[in-house]
Amino acid sequence: MAATTAKKLADCSYGSCASVAVIEVIEQYNGIDPHDSEFRLYDVVDPDALDTLFSGQQTTGLSIExxxxxVTVSISQANDDIPVRVIDPLK
Structure with a gap:
């Protein structure tokens, strides 16, 4: 399982937002460079919407998959951290 932690949009710099964290865990899990592959997050989910969804102050307990x-990408919010992980149902 690959995992990383993002920050709320108000607190994140490029590289620590939910959308970028998703790309990072996919890269870790698949061992690919997303810049050199055909993988595009926006083909699956809108990155701006994902960042906006996890930007609010009242999102503790929010969880999406x-x-x-x-594989399944799981994102949840606990306090100011947003754990992002890849779940492979076959492993």
């Missing part, structure tokens, strides 16, 4: 290829 979506499928990319054969």
């Amino acid at each position: 979506f499928d990319i290829d054969n």
Whole structure:
């Protein structure tokens, strides 16, 4: 399982927002460079909407999951941290 932690949009710099964290965990899990691959997050989910969804102050307890290829990406919010992880149902 690959995992990383993002920050709320108000507190994140490029590289620590939810959308970028999703790209990072997919990269870790698949061992690919998303800049050199055909993977585009916006083909699966709107990155701006994802960042906006996790930008609010009242999002503690928010949790979403979506499928990319054969894995599930799980994003949740606990306090100011946003854990992002890849779940492979076959492992």
